[in-house]
Amino acid sequence: MKNRYGRKNGRYVFPVVVLVMLLAFSFVFALLTGAERISLHDVFSSGSDTDFSRIILLNLRLPRAVLAALAGVLLAGAGAAFQLFFRNPLAEPGIMGISSGAALGAVAAGVFSMTPVLGGTVSPVNAGAFCGALAAGVLVSALGGRRSGPSSTVALLLCGTALGTLYSALTSIILLLREKELHAMYVWMLGSFNGRGWDELSFIALPAALAVILLLVCAVPLDLLAGGERTAASLGVEVNRLRVLVMAAGALAVSAAVCAGGTIGFVGLIAPHMVRRIYGAKSRALIPLSMAAGAVLMLLSDTLARTIAAPAEIPVGVITSLLGAPFFISLIFSDRGLRNGY
Amino acid sequence: MDTEKQLHTLSVQNVCASYGMSVILKNLTLSVHSGEIVCLTGPNGSGKSTLLSLLAGIVPGTLHIDSADGMPSFDDTPVGSLGRKKAALHIAYMIQEEKSAWNYTSRDIILTGRYAHTVNGVYQQSDYDAVDSVIAAMGLESLADRRIFSMSGGETQKVRIARALAQEPDMLLLDEPVANLDFGYQAELLTFIKKLAHEKNFGVLASIHDLNTASRFADRIALLPRGGPCITGLAERVLTPDNLAGVYSTSFGVFTHPVYGCPQVYTI
Numbered sequence: 001m002k003n004r005y006g007r008k009n010g011r012y013v014f015p016v017v018v019l020v021m022l023l024a025f026s027f028v029f030a031l032l033t034g035a036e037r038i039s040l041h042d043v044f045s046s047g048s049d050t051d052f053s054r055i056i057l058l059n060l061r062l063p064r065a066v067l068a069a070l071a072g073v074l075l076a077g078a079g080a081a082f083q084l085f086f087r088n089p090l091a092e093p094g095i096m097g098i099s100s101g102a103a104l105g106a107v108a109a110g111v112f113s114m115t116p117v118l119g120g121t122v123s124p125v126n127a128g129a130f131c132g133a134l135a136a137g138v139l140v141s142a143l144g145g146r147r148s149g150p151s152s153t154v155a156l157l158l159c160g161t162a163l164g165t166l167y168s169a170l171t172s173i174i175l176l177l178r179e180k181e182l183h184a185m186y187v188w189m190l191g192s193f194n195g196r197g198w199d200e201l202s203f204i205a206l207p208a209a210l211a212v213i214l215l216l217v218c219a220v221p222l223d224l225l226a227g228g229e230r231t232a233a234s235l236g237v238e239v240n241r242l243r244v245l246v247m248a249a250g251a252l253a254v255s256a257a258v259c260a261g262g263t264i265g266f267v268g269l270i271a272p273h274m275v276r277r278i279y280g281a282k283s284r285a286l287i288p289l290s291m292a293a294g295a296v297l298m299l300l301s302d303t304l305a306r307t308i309a310a311p312a313e314i315p316v317g318v319i320t321s322l323l324g325a326p327f328f329i330s331l332i333f334s335d336r337g338l339r340n341g342y
Numbered sequence: 343m344d345t346e347k348q349l350h351t352l353s354v355q356n357v358c359a360s361y362g363m364s365v366i367l368k369n370l371t372l373s374v375h376s377g378e379i380v381c382l383t384g385p386n387g388s389g390k391s392t393l394l395s396l397l398a399g400i401v402p403g404t405l406h407i408d409s410a411d412g413m414p415s416f417d418d419t420p421v422g423s424l425g426r427k428k429a430a431l432h433i434a435y436m437i438q439e440e441k442s443a444w445n446y447t448s449r450d451i452i453l454t455g456r457y458a459h460t461v462n463g464v465y466q467q468s469d470y471d472a473v474d475s476v477i478a479a480m481g482l483e484s485l486a487d488r489r490i491f492s493m494s495g496g497e498t499q500k501v502r503i504a505r506a507l508a509q510e511p512d513m514l515l516l517d518e519p520v521a522n523l524d525f526g527y528q529a530e531l532l533t534f535i536k537k538l539a540h541e542k543n544f545g546v547l548a549s550i551h552d553l554n555t556a557s558r559f560a561d562r563i564a565l566l567p568r569g570g571p572c573i574t575g576l577a578e579r580v581l582t583p584d585n586l587a588g589v590y591s592t593s594f595g596v597f598t599h600p601v602y603g604c605p606q607v608y609t610i
Contacts, residue, residue: 087443152403220463224454227440227502233400234437235509236430236458276444280489284463 015279019292023069026299030065031057034306063197068302068316069295070201070208071193071260072267074253076294077215079268080275080287084222085246086157092269093254095157096247097164098136099265102258104167104174105132107185111178125188126200130207130259136167137251141244153229153243191264191317193302204256211256212291214249218242219287264317266324267297277331297324350376350512352397352416352433352545358408359392366392366405369571372564374513374545379536380574381556382549384566385590390549391438393566394515397547398435399424416513430458434511436502438518445491448501452476452486455508476508480534495522503531507538514539516548520555532559557581557604565589581605 034056075093082091093099109128140163144156175182221242224232229239257264271294275286297320304323305316353373359366366389374380374397382390395402397414399421407413414421416432424432434455442451456469477486482504485497493501499522506514514535520528536559539546547564550556556563556577563580566572567589573580586594586607593610 084444220457220460224457226442226444226446226451226454228437230395230400230437231440233426234398234430234433234435235454235505236427238426280445 015285015289016292019289019296022296023292023299026296026303027065027069030068030299030303031061033303034061034310059197063201064193064302065299067196067201067260068193068298070204071257071264072271072294072296072298073291074208074211074257074260074294075264075268076271076290076297077212077287078250078253078257079294080272080290081215081218081222081246082250082268083272084225084286085243086153087225087228089273090269092266093250093257094164094263094265094268096137096140096160096250097162097167098133098140098160098251098254099258099263100164100167100171101136101139102129102133102254103189103263104171105129105135106188106258106262107171107174107181108132110185110188111174111181126196126259127203129262130204130255132167133255133258134251136163137247137255139163141247141251144243144247152240156243156247187315188262189317190315191262191320192305192313192315193261194313196260200260204259207252208256211249211253214245215253215287215291218245218249220284222246222287223284261298261302261316264298264320266317266320267294267301270324270328271297273328274331277334348376348512348543350417350432350545352414352421352513352547354393354397354414357396357413359389359396360406360408361402361404362406365569367396368569370566372572372574374547376512376545377540377543378561379539379546379548379559380562380564381560382547382564382566383551383553383556384572385568388566388568388589390566391517394435394517394547394549395437397421397513398433398515399426399429400435427458430509430511432511433513433515434506434509435515436506436517436519438521440502442490442498445489447487447489448482448493448504449473449477449486451490451501452505452508455505458509472510473508476504479538480504480507480531496524496527499523500527500531503535510542512544514544514546514548516546518551519548520550528555553581553586554599554606557606558599558602577605581607 078093079091082093082095083089085091086095106125106129109131110125140156140160143159143163144152175185221232221237224235224237225239225242233239272286272290275289275293279289298316301319301323302316305314305319308314351373353371355371357370358368370393372393382393384390392402392405396405396407399414401407416424416429421429421433452473453465453469456465456472457463459469460466477483480500480503482500485493485501490498490501499519503516503519506516519535520531523531532555535546538544560577562574563577564572564574565580565585573585573589581596583594583596586592594607595610596605596607598604599606
C-alpha cells in the first residue's frame with residue numbers, strides 16, 4: 001500500500017540537504033576568511049609564503065572552525081533536548097545552572113591557577129569550565145532525582161535555577177576579591193574561540209562524541225513527551241530513565257561546549273526554534289536538524305567575530321546575541337513562523 | 343498462532359489506595375477480559391481516574407497503595423514488572439486531559455502510538471501502514487495533516503483515541519473518551535470502538551460519566567461509589583434505583599430504552 005509517508009519523508013530530504021550545504025559553505029567560509037586572507041591556491045602550492053598560509057589554516061583556522069561547529073552542535077542539541085524534555089520553549093542549555101557552574105569552575109580555576117588533573121595542555125580556565133559544568137550537572141541531577149514522577153521534573157528545574165543563582169553569586173564574590181582578573185574573566189564569560197586549538201579539541205572529543213550519541217538516542221522518546229510524562233509512560237517510555245539520559249547528555253554537551261568556547265548564549269535557545277519555525281515542528285527530526293543549524297550559526301558568528309574588527313576580536317557570544325535576537329524576533333512574527341509555530 | 347482465541351485479563355484484587363489521608367480506593371476488585379467493554383462510572387472523586395492509571399501501571403508518585411497484593415496484573419503478571427515498553431504493547435491508556443507542548447501534525451502524534459512496536463524507536467513501514475489504517479477506519483483523513491494547535495477539543499480527542507488504537511493493545515483504558523465530543527460523534531465513536539473490540543478481541547475499560555451512554559454501550563458496568571467496593575455486572579443488575587441512590591445520594595428512576603432495550607436512568 002502506498003501511503004503518504006513516502007512523500008512526507010521526501011519532504012525531510014530537502015531541509016537536510018539545504019542544511020548540509022549551508023554547513024559546508026559556512027565551514028569553508030570560516031577557513032578562508034580572517035585577518036589573513038587565504039586562497040585555496042596558496043594552500044595547495046609550495047613556497048615559503050604559502051607555508052605561512054598553510055600553518056594558519058591547519059593550526060589556527062581548522063581546529064577553531066571544528067571547535068566552533070562542535071560547540072554549535074552541542075549547545076543546539078542540548079537546547080533542543082531540554083526544550084523537549086521540559087516541554088518548555090524557553091528551555092536552553094543554561095537552564096539547569098550548568099552554564100553558571102561552568103563559569104564558576106572557570107573563574108575558580110583561572111583565579112587560583114588550579115590546574116586540574118585532567119587539564120594537561122588545555123588552559124586551566126577551560127578545563128575548570130569543563131569540570132564546573134559537569135559537577136553542576138551531576139549535582140542538579142542528584143538533587144532533582146530525589147523525587148520521582150512528574151513532580152521531579154519541576155523539582156529539577158527549580159533546583160537548577162536556584163543552584164545557577166548560587167554559582168553566579170560565588171563567581172561574583174571570587175571576581176570581586178580578585179579584581180585583576182575581572183576583565184579577563186568577563187571576556188571569557190562572553191564566550192570566544194580565540195586561542196583555542198587542537199588541544200581543546202582532543203580534550204573534549206570524547207565527552208562531545210558521547211553527548212551527541214546520547215542526544216540522538218533520546219530523540220525519539222523525547223518526541224513522545226509532547227503530551228506529558230504520563231502519556232509518554234503509557235506509550236512505552238521509561239520517563240525516569242529518559243530523565244537521567246537527558247541530564248547526562250546535557251551536562252556532557254554543555255561541559256564540552258564551554259570548554260571549547262566559554263559560555264556562549266542564545267545559540268542553544270534559538271537553533272531549535274529556527275528549525276521549528278522554518279520547517280515546522282519536526283518531532284523526531286528536531287534534535288539532528290537543530291544540531292546542524294547550531295553549527296551553521298556558530299561558524300558564521302565566529303567568522304564574523306574574527307573579521308568584523310580584525311585584527312581585534314569581538315567575543316562570539318556578543319555576535320550570537322546581537323544578530324540572533326533580531327533574527328529570532330523576525331521569525332516569530334513571520335507568516336511562515338505563525339503557520340508552523342504556535 | 344491464532345491471536346483471536348487468546349483471552350487476556352487485566353485485574354486488581356482488593357486494592358486500597360490513598361492520597362495522604364484521603365482514601366480513594368477501598369477493597370476494590372475489578373477485572374476486564376478480552377473482547378468486552380466495561381464502562382466505569384461513579385460520582386466525582388470516586389477514584390475512576392486513579393483506578394485507570396493504576397491498571398495502566400502508571401501510579402502517581404503521591405498515591406499510596408496500602409496492600410501488597412493490590413497491584414494490578416495482566417494475565418497473572420504484575421503490570422509494574424513488565425517495563426513500560428512491554429506494558430504499552432499490551433495496555434493502551436488515554437489520560438483524561440492532555441495538552442501537546444508542540445504543534446505536531448495529527449499523523450505524527452498518532453504515529454507515536456507505534457513506539458512500543460519499534461526496535462529502538464525506528465518506525466517501520468508496517469507502523470506507517472498501521473497509522474494509515476487507523477486514520478481510515480476512524481474517518482480522520484481530513485485531520486491527518488493538520489496541526490494539533492488548530493484543532494478543537496473534540497478533534498484533539500479523536501486524534502488521541504486514534505493514537506491509543508494505533509498501539510494495537512490487548513487492553514484499552516480510556517479516561518473520559520467521549521467527554522469532549524458531540525452526541526452524534528459520541529455514539530459513532532463508541533459504536534466503532536465496541537465493534538473493533540469484538541473484532542480484534544481487545545478489552546476496553548472506559549470511564550464515562552453519563553450513565554445512559556454507559557448503559558447503552560457497555561457489556562458490563564462498574565459502578566464505583568466513593569470509598570467502597572465497586573458494583574459490577576450487567577447494566578440491568580447494576581443500574582437499579584437502589585444502587586444509584588446509594589452511590590449518588592439522589593433518587594433515580596429507571597426505564598427501558600425503547601430501541602436498544604438497555605436500562606436508562608433519570609433523576610427525580
